[in-house]
Amino acid sequence: EAQVTQNPRYLITVTGKKLTVTCSQNMNHEYMSWYRQDPGLGLRQIYYSMNVEVTDKGDVPEGYKVSRKEKRNFPLILESPSPNQTSLYFCASSLLSGEPEAFFGQGTRLTVV
């Protein structure tokens, strides 16, 4: 089954404790991206990647890091989480030549206390 898998689905952590949210897709897609979704603000892009070792900032990259060492994986790293990073996070992927952002993961609800 074609899918984008995020882990964990739910996470509560404390300020300053480094964490990683994993994202994996099984469709051989070149393009992957991360979004955060907040009430009234919709989806805002954090980072995206057009291929292995190629990443670029979205609209709200501050406080986040990403890496793309393999085509299927695109982890989101929060080096020192803060309460304003409490949000619902989505990973997405697609073929560069196909439909835009065709597949989203199920989401990761992160709470930073």
Place this chain on the structure above:
Amino acid sequence: QKEVEQDPGPLSVPEGAIVSLNCTYSNSAFQYFMWYRQYSRKGPELLMYTYSSGNKEDGRFTAQVDKSSKYISLFIRDSQPSDSATYLCAMRTNDSWGKLQFGAGTQVVVTP
């Protein structure tokens, strides 16, 4: 001011009615226009996308783009309770393949 504006709703309609959703935008360089559906506790799923102006139809769904007015619409005919969800519009320019701008989403409730 946001680049993409979308009324958050909720928009409540009786089953069988036509649902009309829209977004306005400020960046005249946007060329790709998408509509996503998001059920509660789920990730968005791509419903339709169009390039530049015009209409596109897929089953009960019709997407329209009016670039002169910077206005896009999604119509859902013969609405069903299963259409109850949040609908998000998104758009991007020709040369920014990776960078999508989303609207805030409109919550739709279809009552039996």
